[in-house]
Amino acid sequence: MSKPLSGKVAIVTGAARGIGRAYALRLAKLGADVVIADINLAGAAEFGEQLSADTVMGEIEAMGQRSIGVEGDLGKEEAVTKLFDQAMKTFGRVDIVVNNAGGAIARESGPLGTETTMGDYDLLMDANFRSTVLCCKAAAPIMKKQGSGIIVNVSSQIGSSILPGGMLAIYGASKAAVAMYTRNLAAELGPYGIRVNAISPGIIMTARVARQAAERGIGTNSQADALPLRRLGTPEDVAGALEFLATDLSQYVTGQVISVCGGAVLTAS
DSSP states (O other): OOOTTTTOEEEEETOSSHHHHHHHHHHHHTTOEEEEEESOTTGGGGGTOOOSSSSHHHHHHHTTOOEEEEEOOTTSHHHHHHHHHHHHHHHSOOOEEEEOOOOSOOOSSOSBTTTOOHHHHHHHHIIIIIHHHHHHHHHHHHHHHHTOEEEEEEOOGGGTSOOGGGBTHHHHHHHHHHHHHHHHHHHHHGGGTEEEEEEEEOOBOOHHHHHHHHHHTOSOHHHHHTSTTSSOBOHHHHHHHHHHHHSGGGTTOOSOEEEESTTSOOSOO
């Protein structure tokens, strides 16, 4: 089938730009209607990311699928309730949830674990782990009632391997928590016909990474040359892993954390 997700409804968090946008567009290409959730639905403009329409929702509608946007901070329970309520009111079902919101977004302190302020700790854990937990809790009763569903959480290479000098320690810990939560959720929800997996991206050359590469030392040529595949990833590379996990290609796969990192991590995650 050219559109194996026809008739399905997906929620993608953190989908206004970057990897999240690539996830949303890939699901729409596969035939799903897509709810775009983000703290800033106009976030692509911040890093000069070029869209083919005014919004990601417009891009999806141009592909022949329905889409709505819901803005909010998904580290807060009321924002998650609003997201799922609007999705159900508009589409009547939720078949796929991609918990992509978050990132290494600390603002107050340095990148080392002992330098991280508790304000940044709260920010990182809320954005990366709490948002995932809240969205999974909201999705579970809907999917249980349907007797089916797919949840794809987003961990990180830094959740399973250590950066030089222990950089981004709290961010890595939040993403390691996502990976372990994914495995436990797969065990809990499998009997209800719900599969739960995670994607663990390496360094992906989004517009944000490209804009900040020199400043942050992430996305450099030397990092690309150190990888077995000798290049950094693209958002489309990670979207390919999502296509596998969101379709029947992975119908007997659950509780797995799939590394999409060009070979940066060569041990089991």
